[in-house]
Amino acid sequence: MVTLADVAQHAGVSASTVSYVLSGKRSISASTRARVERSIEQLGYHPNAGARALASNRSNIIALMVPLRTDMYVPVMMEIAIAVATTARTYGYDVLLLTGEEGADAVRRIEGSALADAMILMDVELHDDRLPPLRAARRPGVLIGLPAETDGLSCVDLDFAAAGALCAEHLAGLGHREIAVIGEAPGVYERLTGFAERTLSGLRERCGELGLRLLHRPCEGSYASVSATVGRIFDERPGTTAFVVQNEAATDPLLALLRQQRRAVPEDVSVVAICPDQVAVQASVPLTSVALPAQEMGRHAVEQVVAKLAGRGGDEVVLLKPELTVRESAGPRAVAGDPLP
Amino acid sequence: MVTLADVAQHAGVSASTVSYVLSGKRSISASTRARVERSIEQLGYHPNAGARALASNRSNIIALMVPLRTDMYVPVMMEIAIAVATTARTYGYDVLLLTGEEGADAVRRIEGSALADAMILMDVELHDDRLPPLRAARRPGVLIGLPAETDGLSCVDLDFAAAGALCAEHLAGLGHREIAVIGEAPGVYERLTGFAERTLSGLRERCGELGLRLLHRPCEGSYASVSATVGRIFDERPGTTAFVVQNEAATDPLLALLRQQRRAVPEDVSVVAICPDQVAVQASVPLTSVALPAQEMGRHAVEQVVAKLAGRGGDEVVLLKPELTVRESAGPRAVAGDPLP
DNA sequence: GGCCGTAGTCGAAGCGCTTCGACCCTTCTA
DNA sequence: TAGAAGGGTCGAAGCGCTTCGACTACGGCC
Numbered sequence: 001m002v003t004l005a006d007v008a009q010h011a012g013v014s015a016s017t018v019s020y021v022l023s024g025k026r027s028i029s030a031s032t033r034a035r036v037e038r039s040i041e042q043l044g045y046h047p048n049a050g051a052r053a054l055a056s057n058r059s060n061i062i063a064l065m066v067p068l069r070t071d072m073y074v075p076v077m078m079e080i081a082i083a084v085a086t087t088a089r090t091y092g093y094d095v096l097l098l099t100g101e102e103g104a105d106a107v108r109r110i111e112g113s114a115l116a117d118a119m120i121l122m123d124v125e126l127h128d129d130r131l132p133p134l135r136a137a138r139r140p141g142v143l144i145g146l147p148a149e150t151d152g153l154s155c156v157d158l159d160f161a162a163a164g165a166l167c168a169e170h171l172a173g174l175g176h177r178e179i180a181v182i183g184e185a186p187g188v189y190e191r192l193t194g195f196a197e198r199t200l201s202g203l204r205e206r207c208g209e210l211g212l213r214l215l216h217r218p219c220e221g222s223y224a225s226v227s228a229t230v231g232r233i234f235d236e237r238p239g240t241t242a243f244v245v246q247n248e249a250a251t252d253p254l255l256a257l258l259r260q261q262r263r264a265v266p267e268d269v270s271v272v273a274i275c276p277d278q279v280a281v282q283a284s285v286p287l288t289s290v291a292l293p294a295q296e297m298g299r300h301a302v303e304q305v306v307a308k309l310a311g312r313g314g315d316e317v318v319l320l321k322p323e324l325t326v327r328e329s330a331g332p333r334a335v336a337g338d339p340l341p
Numbered sequence: 342m343v344t345l346a347d348v349a350q351h352a353g354v355s356a357s358t359v360s361y362v363l364s365g366k367r368s369i370s371a372s373t374r375a376r377v378e379r380s381i382e383q384l385g386y387h388p389n390a391g392a393r394a395l396a397s398n399r400s401n402i403i404a405l406m407v408p409l410r411t412d413m414y415v416p417v418m419m420e421i422a423i424a425v426a427t428t429a430r431t432y433g434y435d436v437l438l439l440t441g442e443e444g445a446d447a448v449r450r451i452e453g454s455a456l457a458d459a460m461i462l463m464d465v466e467l468h469d470d471r472l473p474p475l476r477a478a479r480r481p482g483v484l485i486g487l488p489a490e491t492d493g494l495s496c497v498d499l500d501f502a503a504a505g506a507l508c509a510e511h512l513a514g515l516g517h518r519e520i521a522v523i524g525e526a527p528g529v530y531e532r533l534t535g536f537a538e539r540t541l542s543g544l545r546e547r548c549g550e551l552g553l554r555l556l557h558r559p560c561e562g563s564y565a566s567v568s569a570t571v572g573r574i575f576d577e578r579p580g581t582t583a584f585v586v587q588n589e590a591a592t593d594p595l596l597a598l599l600r601q602q603r604r605a606v607p608e609d610v611s612v613v614a615i616c617p618d619q620v621a622v623q624a625s626v627p628l629t630s631v632a633l634p635a636q637e638m639g640r641h642a643v644e645q646v647v648a649k650l651a652g653r654g655g656d657e658v659v660l661l662k663p664e665l666t667v668r669e670s671a672g673p674r675a676v677a678g679d680p681l682p
Numbered sequence: 683g684g685c686c687g688t689a690g691t692c693g694a695a696g697c698g699c700t701t702c703g704a705c706c707c708t709t710c711t712a
Numbered sequence: 713t714a715g716a717a718g719g720g721t722c723g724a725a726g727c728g729c730t731t732c733g734a735c736t737a738c739g740g741c742c
Contacts, residue, residue: 001455003728014692019730026731027689046453050394051728054697059391064438068423078419082409085440094456097405097438099426112387114342115435223625249623256597256625282590284564284597344698355722360700367701368719392698395727 002043011039022047053114062093062305063116065107065130067123068100075248076276076294077122080144083298084120091306093117107133118305120144124155126192140308142301146194146317154308155317156300160195160274163290163322164202167244167272170288170324172210175333176242176270179207180233181216182226182254184247189218199246199274215240221249227257241333242270248279255284255329266331277325286327293320343384352380363388394455403434403646404457406448406471408464409441414589417617417635418463421485424639425461432647434458445470452478459646461485465496467533481649483642487535487658495649496658497641501536501615504631504663505543508585508613511629511665513551516674517583517611520548521574522557523567523595525588530559540587540615556581562590564597571598582674583611589620596625596670607672618666627668634661 008015013032020026021036028036039045053059064084066077085095096116098106100123107130110116117139121130124145134141135152142154171179181203183189184196200216207214215237219229233240245251251273255265263269265285273280273289280289300318307313349356354373361367362377369377380386394400405425407418426436437457439447441464448471451457458480462471465486475482476493483495512520522544524530525537541557548555556578560570574581586592592614596606604610606626614621614630621630641659648654 001453001728004730005728015729016693016731017691020691023730026691029690032690044449044453046450048395048728049454049456050391050400051697052730053391054389054395054699054727055729055731057697057730061437066423068427074419075415078415081422081438082407082440085438086409086442089440089443095438096402097422097426097436099423099430101427102430108385109387112342112385113390115390222623252593252597253625256593256600259597259601282563284594342698345700346698356699357701357723358721361721364700367721370720373720389698392727393700395697395729396699396701398700398727 001048002045004045004047007036007039007043007045010043011036057114059115059117060093061096061116062088062302063096063098063106063110063119065098065100065119065121075278076292079276079294080122080298080301083295084302087299087302091302093302093306104129104133106130107137111137111139117309118142120301120305123193126194140305142304142308144297144301146198146319148194150315150317152315154304154315156297156304157195157319158292158297159319159322160198161202161205162319163274164199164204164244165206166290166322166324167274168203168206168210168212168214170272170326170330171242171244171270172207172212174242174270174330176212177333178213178237178239179203179215179242179244180237180240181214182229182233182243182245182247182250183216183218185220186218196246203244213237213239219247219250221247221253223253223256226250226253230254230257241268242272242330244272244274246274248275251275251279251283251287259284265329268334270330270333272324272330280325280327283329285329288325288327288330290322290324293323296320342389343386345386345388348377348380348384348386351384352377398455400456400458401434402437402457403429403643404437404439404447404451404460406439406441406460406462414633416589416619417633420617420635421463421639421642424636425643428640428643432643434643434647445474447471448474448478452480458650459483461642461646464534467535481646483645483649485638485642487539487660489535491656491658493656495645495656497638497645498536498660499633499638500660500663501539502543502546503660504615505540505545505585506547507631507663507665508615509544509547509551509553509555511613511671512583512585512611513547513553515583515611515671517553518674519554519578519580520544520556520583520585521578521581522555523570523574523584523586523588523591524557524559526561527559537587544585554578554580560588560591562588562594564594567591567594568598571595582609583613583671585613585615587615589616592616592620592624592628600625606670609675611671611674613665613671621666621668624670626670629666629668629671631663631665634664637661 004015004018008018018036021028021033066081088095119141122144124143124147126148128147131147144156146155146157188196204214217229217233219225258265258269265271273287275289275292277291280287345356345359349359359377362369362374407422429436460482463485465484465488467489469488472488485497487496487498529537545555558570560566599606599610606612614628616630616633617635618632621628
């Protein structure tokens with residue numbers, strides 16, 4: 001393995017000079033710099049990560065904790081993870097993948113061992129037990145999601161309340177008066193992740209303002225359970241003309257069901273989803289949807305981490321503004337006497 | 342930060358003794374061990390990762406390279422990644438997440454910087470440009486997937502040829518004589534990942550032996566493209582009574598289409614999928630399927646890596662035996678005069 | 683012309699750990 | 713009962729890097 005000392009000898013300078021060429025922390029003459037860089041190139045030198053971490057007290061690693069379960073919004077998680085890894089690389093950081101399994105212990109372990117310089121936590125619950133050790137840590141932490149108490153922490157998330165409001169507005173604008181929400185699986189609500197509730201409250205509030213009737217039903221992603229849920233909704237509110245879906249897995253079954261029931265989308269029933277764009281585009285009827293900006297969230301999280309590590313900027317809660325893309329699944333409310341298209 | 346020396350002082354022993362308690366590389370009296378362990382506990386000591394890596398030349402990190410693209414079998418990738426991370430932890434390793442973006446350079450970087458002790462590569466192509474630097478590296482590497490040349494490398498993958506054969510056998514056993522394969526997107530075949538071709542050759546061979554007619558069509562995952570593909574298949578081979586689907590994204594659109602065309606599954610048409618169990622279970626008709634054993638693959642890969650790092654075992658190609666689970670989407674071929682159930 | 687400030691370089695002291703050789707003491711064996 | 717054989721512990725030498733202080737040389741200033 002080629003070391004700093006080898007490079008120094010090859011270039012005819014001292015080890016510290018090579019180090020300063022690498023870090024740029026002291027000025028180096030152009031000629032020396034060129035010579036050193038040529039030696040690095042020729043010898044194929046890569047700094048030893050362990051030695052560097054030991055000496056500088058910086059590992060250049062960011063830990064990313066992803067949820068263990070693979071039953072929910074997996075593509076979003078994956079997309080965030082990849083965005084985090086990619087963005088981190090552009091700032092010279094690598095990413096350590098932790099699973100939720102270890103929970104708070106993982107936070108303590110990383111902090112204690114100095115394995116990573118900072119942590120990014122996904123799938124944050126309202127009262128997450130990883131937060132106390134994270135607050136106590138001397139390393140910066142950024143959450144993707146929004147806990148009950150955010151002081152001392154940085155957070156990035158979609159503004160789900162605004163997303164809910166946006167759905168309500170769009171449907172109201174199309175003339176709909178009765179809306180049903182097909183929500184996440186009951187387990188999601190029980191785990192108190194918060195985002196589902198925030199969407200709902202945004203929806204409720206704006207529906208109130210606009211005079212819409214709103215019905216909410218949690219729902220598993222399976223075909224059977226979507227079928228049961230939709231059945232109950234139409235029983236209870238036969239006047240329902242629009243659905244808001246916040247459950248990736250439920251979109252396809254819902255469209256299939258409506259088709260089967262001879263309810264045309266969007267002519268008879270409108271559907272608006274809150275889901276990744278990819279899901280919306282691939283659906284059997286391209287979905288008018290509010291995007292889950294996975295990449296943007298990952299990128300933001302890394303940028304906050306990097307800023308904190310550079311001593312810039314403090315704690316910050318960033319709620320990304322939702323954007324609704326009009327596709328084909330939502331249209332004007334059908335009223336009695338409407339001419340067929 | 343509490344160090345080894347702090348623990349040593351607290352326990353009244355030398356630093357090396359603490360180190361030996363931790364590593365178990367020399368025998369330590371029960372009383373000393375107990376005293377040291379109590380000190381570690383009380384002080385909340387965690388070994389510094391950088392120092393340990395520097396001194397021992399082992400980082401206890403395994404690098405995992407996942408594909409950058411998020412357009413294909415994402416849940417499988419995620420499941421593998423999580424299985425790798427979880428299994429690695431049980432052996433005391435952490436996982437570094439690399440994206441495919443850096444390609445061969447990432448392999449060289451990890452090797453040069455000693456950031457990780459070993460590498461696991463996913464989404465391996467037949468002639469992958471990461472393989473030469475991996476072969477040249479002094480650290481063990483394990484592939485998830487099967488390249489054209491495997492010498493000097495360990496590989497784990499599903500035996501896709503056997504999976505194909507298994508599908509053919511199952512359908513033949515149910516009396517089907519004409520089978521159509523809905524394959525991966527054309528891009529997958531062009532990228533030469535190999536697994537799609539292996540499935541096909543397994544299918545072809547067994548179909549030949551069993552006297553079945555086989556038709557293969559690549560297909561994008563979108564509803565429109567599945568619709569077009571199925572249309573062409575029935576035009577060309579009206580006698581087709583069974584589908585083999587190797588394309589996660591295509592299963593739901595296919596079932597929806599068949600329903601729309603009034604072809605009942607499994608009464609009129611049988612469907613067998615090669616996909617993760619989760620997809621099979623959640624489909625509108627639970628799919629008889631050959632599972633993609635994501636977890637098992639991840640686990641195996643880590644175990645091979647760990648064995649190699651321990652000096653045990655050499656290069657090995659492990660092809661996991663496929664298993665077919667009977668669910669509801671495949672049944673006996675309908676023949677003229679069949680009584681209705 | 684002496685003095686200061688600055689750019690450019692070097693040497694040496696660690697960072698916190700592992701590991702080798704050395705040492706002491708007890709126990710077993712001939 | 714002497715010597716060998718281990719078990720248990722310690723001290724010290726690194727691992728490859730960063731960083732601090734010190735040193736040289738040079739130009740500008742009064």
